[in-house]
Amino acid sequence: MIKLKGLHKSFGKIRAVRDLSAEIREGEVFGVVGTNGAGKSTLLRMIAGVLKPDKGEVFVDDKPVFENPQVKSDICFLPDTAFFLPNATPKLMAESYRVFYPEFDMRRFESLTSRIGLETGRKIRMFSKGMQKQVSVILGICTNTKYLLCDETFDGLDPVMRQAVKSIFAVELINRDFTPVIASHNLRELEDICDHVGLLHKGGILFSENLEDMKFHIQKVQCVIGDPVREEQLLKELSVMQYERRGSMMLLVAKGTRNEILERVNSKHPVFAEILPLSLEEIFISETEVAGYDVKNLLF
Numbered sequence: 113m114i115k116l117k118g119l120h121k122s123f124g125k126i127r128a129v130r131d132l133s134a135e136i137r138e139g140e141v142f143g144v145v146g147t148n149g150a151g152k153s154t155l156l157r158m159i160a161g162v163l164k165p166d167k168g169e170v171f172v173d174d175k176p177v178f179e180n181p182q183v184k185s186d187i188c189f190l191p192d193t194a195f196f197l198p199n200a201t202p203k204l205m206a207e208s209y210r211v212f213y214p215e216f217d218m219r220r221f222e223s224l225t226s227r228i229g230l231e232t233g234r235k236i237r238m239f240s241k242g243m244q245k246q247v248s249v250i251l252g253i254c255t256n257t258k259y260l261l262c263d264e265t266f267d268g269l270d271p272v273m274r275q276a277v278k279s280i281f282a283v284e285l286i287n288r289d290f291t292p293v294i295a296s297h298n299l300r301e302l303e304d305i306c307d308h309v310g311l312l313h314k315g316g317i318l319f320s321e322n323l324e325d326m327k328f329h330i331q332k333v334q335c336v337i338g339d340p341v342r343e344e345q346l347l348k349e350l351s352v353m354q355y356e357r358r359g360s361m362m363l364l365v366a367k368g369t370r371n372e373i374l375e376r377v378n379s380k381h382p383v384f385a386e387i388l389p390l391s392l393e394e395i396f397i398s399e400t401e402v403a404g405y406d407v408k409n410l411l412f
């Protein structure tokens with residue numbers, strides 16, 4: 113488990129991370145989302161132990177991470193701009209990774225690179241940006257470290273490759289002790305891979321939730337009731353987070369389980385009613401609006 117306790121980090125007058133506390137549970141995919149400059153990279157660098165917090169501490173499996181090589185050997189950090197040795201090939205990079213990470217799985221490296229058609233003997237600098245990202249992710253996965261910190265890792269990957277990386281993560285999560293932390297400014301990129309998402313804003317965590325819990329407790333429903341009195345009653349009875357009208361159709365996002373909401377709606381004898389799937393983005397927008405934030409400005 114990763115525990116972040118009261119982290120602060122400033123660069124001169126810029127307060128990149130302020131009083132940030134959170135927990136990242138083992139075996140979960142944790143997403144850190146936030147706009148450019150929200151403090152995501154700074155946070156990941158502190159978790160990786162390459163940057164010392166001004167105040168507070170990062171504990172990885174109950175041990176402080178900074179200047180602790182033993183703990184750091186359980187963490188692989190993939191920065192947003194991958195570092196490759198000059199003129200290196202993927203094969204050479206894999207060999208140098210093996211020096212730092214004794215558990216590096218060379219066989220898996222060969223199998224993954226061949227599966228996605230990456231030539232391991234070609235110079236990385238001749239690769240496209242997306243291909244360089246692929247090399248970086250594969251190297252990270254093959255380190256076999258328990259924690260993999262990914263900074264904007266899915267950025268620059270095409271949809272097919274993004275899907276491939278997600279599948280690789282899924283296999284790792286099943287087969288070994290693996291906890292990826294993925295930072296992105298794009299909630300849509302995190303939607304189908306993360307179990308838990310923390311929303312970072314101006315260096316602090318605004319919101320940190322398990323996605324299944326969130327989806328279980330919020331529903332989007334569209335219905336036609338056709339009677340203003342019963343419509344009014346429904347709006348009063350539900351804990352409405354968002355409400356919109358399109359002609360006679362009511363479209364609302366409300367707190368409650370699927371059954372609770374349907375029961376309330378059906379008690380108003382609707383002409384038509386259905387529960388619609390909610391995207392992670394809609395959930396975040398609803399939850400944070402209720403908390404008094406205009407999250408649309410924080411996500412895109």
Ligand SMILES: Nc1ncnc2c1ncn2[C@@H]1O[C@H](COP(=O)(O)OP(=O)(O)OP(=O)(O)O)[C@@H](O)[C@H]1O
Pocket residue numbers: 123126127128146147148149150151152153154155192297
């Ligand atoms: N080494 C540094 N020196 C000075 N300021 C820095 C440094 N690193 C980060 N900052 C500042 O700290 C703030 C947070 O930056 P950070 O890179 O952590 O944000 P981010 O959420 O990762 O942004 P992005 O999505 O653009 O990568 C920014 O205002 C940035 O300018």
